[in-house]
Amino acid sequence: MVYHRRIFRSLSGTLAAVILILLFISFFALTSYWYLDELKNVDQDYQDKQMITHEILKQSVIWIDRGISLYELQYEPDLTTAMEMYQQEYEISSGDPARIDYTGLQDRIEQRLNGTWNLYLIDTGVVTHTTFPDDRGLDFTQYPSLFEQYKGFIRNGNLVIDRGVMGFAPGAPTRKFAYQGTRDRRYLLEISRNIEQYRPATKASYRELAGTVGEVNPYLISVTIYNSQGDVVAGQSQPEEERESSSDTKKQVRKTFSAKNDTWKQYPDKKREVAYLFLPVEETGAPSTPMMHLVAKIVFTTEKMQHDWFWLTLLYIALLTITTCGGFLTAYLVSRHLTRPLNQIGDDVDQIAAGDLNHPIRSTGTRETERIEHSISRMVANLKENIESLNLSQDKLKKELFMRKKAEEQYWHLFDSARDAIFLLEDEVIKEANRQAQILLGRMRDKFIGKPLSDFTQIPEHAGSDGVTGDESESKKESLNLSLHPFHTSGFFNLTFIRPDGTVVETKTSINTIQIRDEIITQVIVRDVTELNELYRHEHDAISRLEENLVQLATINDNIRNPLTIIATIAGMLDEETEEKLTEQVSRIDQLVTNIDRGFIGTEKVRMYLRKHYSIRHQRLEDTPDNSEIKDGIE
Numbered sequence: 001m002v003y004h005r006r007i008f009r010s011l012s013g014t015l016a017a018v019i020l021i022l023l024f025i026s027f028f029a030l031t032s033y034w035y036l037d038e039l040k041n042v043d044q045d046y047q048d049k050q051m052i053t054h055e056i057l058k059q060s061v062i063w064i065d066r067g068i069s070l071y072e073l074q075y076e077p078d079l080t081t082a083m084e085m086y087q088q089e090y091e092i093s094s095g096d097p098a099r100i101d102y103t104g105l106q107d108r109i110e111q112r113l114n115g116t117w118n119l120y121l122i123d124t125g126v127v128t129h130t131t132f133p134d135d136r137g138l139d140f141t142q143y144p145s146l147f148e149q150y151k152g153f154i155r156n157g158n159l160v161i162d163r164g165v166m167g168f169a170p171g172a173p174t175r176k177f178a179y180q181g182t183r184d185r186r187y188l189l190e191i192s193r194n195i196e197q198y199r200p201a202t203k204a205s206y207r208e209l210a211g212t213v214g215e216v217n218p219y220l221i222s223v224t225i226y227n228s229q230g231d232v233v234a235g236q237s238q239p240e241e242e243r244e245s246s247s248d249t250k251k252q253v254r255k256t257f258s259a260k261n262d263t264w265k266q267y268p269d270k271k272r273e274v275a276y277l278f279l280p281v282e283e284t285g286a287p288s289t290p291m292m293h294l295v296a297k298i299v300f301t302t303e304k305m306q307h308d309w310f311w312l313t314l315l316y317i318a319l320l321t322i323t324t325c326g327g328f329l330t331a332y333l334v335s336r337h338l339t340r341p342l343n344q345i346g347d348d349v350d351q352i353a354a355g356d357l358n359h360p361i362r363s364t365g366t367r368e369t370e371r372i373e374h375s376i377s378r379m380v381a382n383l384k385e386n387i388e389s390l391n392l393s394q395d396k397l398k399k400e401l402f403m404r405k406k407a408e409e410q411y412w413h414l415f416d417s418a419r420d421a422i423f424l425l426e427d428e429v430i431k432e433a434n435r436q437a438q439i440l441l442g443r444m445r446d447k448f449i450g451k452p453l454s455d456f457t458q459i460p461e462h463a464g465s466d467g468v469t470g471d472e473s474e475s476k477k478e479s480l481n482l483s484l485h486p487f488h489t490s491g492f493f494n495l496t497f498i499r500p501d502g503t504v505v506e507t508k509t510s511i512n513t514i515q516i517r518d519e520i521i522t523q524v525i526v527r528d529v530t531e532l533n534e535l536y537r538h539e540h541d542a543i544s545r546l547e548e549n550l551v552q553l554a555t556i557n558d559n560i561r562n563p564l565t566i567i568a569t570i571a572g573m574l575d576e577e578t579e580e581k582l583t584e585q586v587s588r589i590d591q592l593v594t595n596i597d598r599g600f601i602g603t604e605k606v607r608m609y610l611r612k613h614y615s616i617r618h619q620r621l622e623d624t625p626d627n628s629e630i631k632d633g634i635e
Contacts, residue, residue: 057298223297344364421527507527
């Protein structure tokens, strides 16, 4: 007993539980296989019985029709003799159907050959003369296949003996026909011999066939055999709920005849299947052979099959239920036995986890859990030591966290109160910005945080004064993205921002990369230089106007001295008094121009000073004939 207890306290108990589960799975698989196989067998049995029924009907119809065909052979010699008498009578009438005594010929044939006989003459497909009044005027052109055969009979003139049929006239007796064209190829002669006496035997054969099929197929309810006209040849009575209207049945029968294929109709609510089976007879070459085919209406019931399915399913569920309950019970008992030591250790660990580190780990008495017990006890001891170490370092950690928090607060205060706009980017997307950045963009933080900086900028069309070339304006995206690259160290560059109201803000921008933990953050510092640039533009315009005025003044002085020279030359040609007066006035004018030149020299020094120290240069004028002298003076 102790041996078994030790076994179930080891992992072998777990192995036993696994084996039980595997057995349960195996039994479940076998039971399911058996269940599915039985369902398949029931369905296959139903289909096999249907197939056997079909084969029996098809073969039996062929055998019955073959027997009827053999029975009809006894009438063929008399039909041959009667046709010869008919041909002789036609020859006597010189080929005139109206001169033939059909009634007298009928009497002579019946006296000689016994039985009931009838004569017919077909002209262009229509029965024009006959001893059977009901067939007079019958137009075979309405039956194209027969009409084509009749035309062939007239052409070749051979005697053709048909099968025994009822004909097209309602209520006509069963007759065996023979056909032969007249020797002059004008008409088709037709004779018939009544063979009504064999019809009861034929119907009995088909009734016996329908009854025999029902005995070999338990799924069969009824069998009804129809001819090509949709009339019942033989069959079993059908249940009232399965009877279809006569018109619907005839319609389905004719459809089957036309298609020459089996058709099916399903009645799931009634647990019925109805098959319309096409039953062809053996081809003998007789004209009426296609009309000898039959159709069998077979009513099957699926109730027995569904009944078998139900009991198989019930048995399958019962077996699964018993197996499942037994498996659950076994698994519960085994798992309870196996998990008891683990639950005990779990309870002890829960109490330790609740904070009672002095709680001991109780012994479970199993070999497999001894190592776990020692490991947990050692872990608790180490945990106590670690807690003491953590308590010692807790104050130091709190102090360090306090200092870091204070430094972070100071950094964010400086960051937010900076005079320049500062953006922190990650992969060119704005992650953080200070208050001045909101003022620069003219937007609230939630309108630009999380968006690319390039959405709010445009590269200036011309380079600034800090060495940035005009190539920066070729592509806004490419230039800005290159500038914002984490390793870009090109210093300041010009960048233009657009506010929501369309205001253009000109800036000087610098890029720095900073590393926060394992992430590289791009820091963009932007200074608004819109007003400063506007001031530079005003100064530039003032200097430009000053230079233009100086150039114009120098030109005017030159233009004044040239006429003065001419005047002085002309004055030398005049009398002395006039020359003296003119020379005095010329000297005064020259002195004034000289004074103006001295002022021009002083102004030129100012211009050169601005050029040298402020890089303010006058823009070159266009090369036109009117300002070529001014350009020369500037250069």
